[in-house]
Amino acid sequence: MRQAQVYRWQIPLDAGVVLRERRLKTRDGLLVHLTEGEREGWGEISPLPGFSLETLDDVQPVVMAWARSWRDGEQPPLPDEPSAAFGLSCALAELSDALPQAADYRAAMLCSGDPDELFAALAALPGEKLAKVKVGLYEAVRDGMVVNLLLESIPDLHLRLDANRAWTPLKAQQFARYVNPAYRPRIAFLEEPCKTREDSLAFARETGITLAWDESLRDADFCFERQPGVGAVVIKPMLTGSLQKVQQQVAAAKALGLTAVISSSIESSLGLTQLARIAAWLTPGTVPGLDTLQLMQTQLLRRWPQSDLPCLQVDALEPLL
Numbered sequence: 001m002r003q004a005q006v007y008r009w010q011i012p013l014d015a016g017v018v019l020r021e022r023r024l025k026t027r028d029g030l031l032v033h034l035t036e037g038e039r040e041g042w043g044e045i046s047p048l049p050g051f052s053l054e055t056l057d058d059v060q061p062v063v064m065a066w067a068r069s070w071r072d073g074e075q076p077p078l079p080d081e082p083s084a085a086f087g088l089s090c091a092l093a094e095l096s097d098a099l100p101q102a103a104d105y106r107a108a109m110l111c112s113g114d115p116d117e118l119f120a121a122l123a124a125l126p127g128e129k130l131a132k133v134k135v136g137l138y139e140a141v142r143d144g145m146v147v148n149l150l151l152e153s154i155p156d157l158h159l160r161l162d163a164n165r166a167w168t169p170l171k172a173q174q175f176a177r178y179v180n181p182a183y184r185p186r187i188a189f190l191e192e193p194c195k196t197r198e199d200s201l202a203f204a205r206e207t208g209i210t211l212a213w214d215e216s217l218r219d220a221d222f223c224f225e226r227q228p229g230v231g232a233v234v235i236k237p238m239l240t241g242s243l244q245k246v247q248q249q250v251a252a253a254k255a256l257g258l259t260a261v262i263s264s265s266i267e268s269s270l271g272l273t274q275l276a277r278i279a280a281w282l283t284p285g286t287v288p289g290l291d292t293l294q295l296m297q298t299q300l301l302r303r304w305p306q307s308d309l310p311c312l313q314v315d316a317l318e319p320l321l
């Protein structure tokens with residue numbers, strides 16, 4: 001016998017979470033729980049404001065209708081909305097044991113803000129030192145100086161940078177001018193420096209800094225192709241769609257020799273632990289970009305190892321079906 005339930009949740013975020021120039025005070029989403037006989041599967045559906053095209057209010061009725069139909073014995077097709085397709089496909093994959101349990105809980109330390117705190121935290125990182133730094137929020141020159149100083153003072157540090165398309169070609173050049181060319185190979189990649197893909201490609205050509213596509217993967221005209229200067233794609237499954245589509249994108253990237261990085265869309269701990277499993281399964285050997293639980297004030301249902309945030313249990317959630 002099948003059972004299905006959908007829950008809506010809201011988690012307060014730390015004051016400093018700013019996405020696309022707006023402050024995000026809470027993270028909101030749905031959890032779906034499917035059971036069939038002894039088996040069960042959970043999935044998270046949490047469109048990311050400013051990044052997802054669909055809203056939570058759009059997908060809630062879609063997910064509820066899908067869950068009712070599945071519970072009644074049908075095999076409804078996955079919805080078109082990427083967040084709904086992703087969460088429902090995860091719940092189905094857990095149910096059928098298609099999503100392996102082994103997880104990669106390493107995360108590239110996410111840094112923003114105060115350079116002094118940053119130095120201390122980075123210097124204390126054990127093992128391979130890899131961090132992700134947001135750029136493009138302040139003056140490009142300041143970003144260049146901070147990145148240069150980090151690479152200069154921590155010689156075994158590698159950085160992932162992310163400008164979220166903030167720069168004009170001139171600003172991108174101002175940034176690069178302050179980063180010593182000798183350190184540039186330790187920039188694993190810079191995500192989306194410029195407003196257009198053409199400008200970003202030109203920047204990579206001119207500076208030798210490796211590019212990664214993130215936002216571009218959602219452009220209607222994006223296709224996987226070999227492009228000089230591009231080294232990686234950042235895949236955010238909540239924005240991509242079904243697990244099958246995530247698998248296809250990882251395979252397309254690998255076939256071109258690109259690094260595929262599974263990255264967070266600021267999911268709850270339930271979604272994040274599933275992303276850690278997806279990363280271990282599809283991109284073994286590549287550290288995923290999952291260091292976003294620190295932005296939240298609680299965990300949900302499943303714990304992230306080593307996090308001491310409180311964890312909400314299912315009885316604290318309101319069922320919608």
Ligand SMILES: O=C(O)CCC(=O)C1=CC=C[C@@H](O)[C@@H]1C(=O)O
Nearest residue numbers: 108132263264265266289290291
């Ligand atoms: O990719 C990572 O290492 C962490 C996730 C991350 O950086 C992001 C998650 C969600 C929205 C963004 O501000 C940001 C990104 O643009 O990649």
Ligand SMILES: [Mg+2]
Nearest residue numbers: 162191214234
């Ligand atoms: Mg990005």
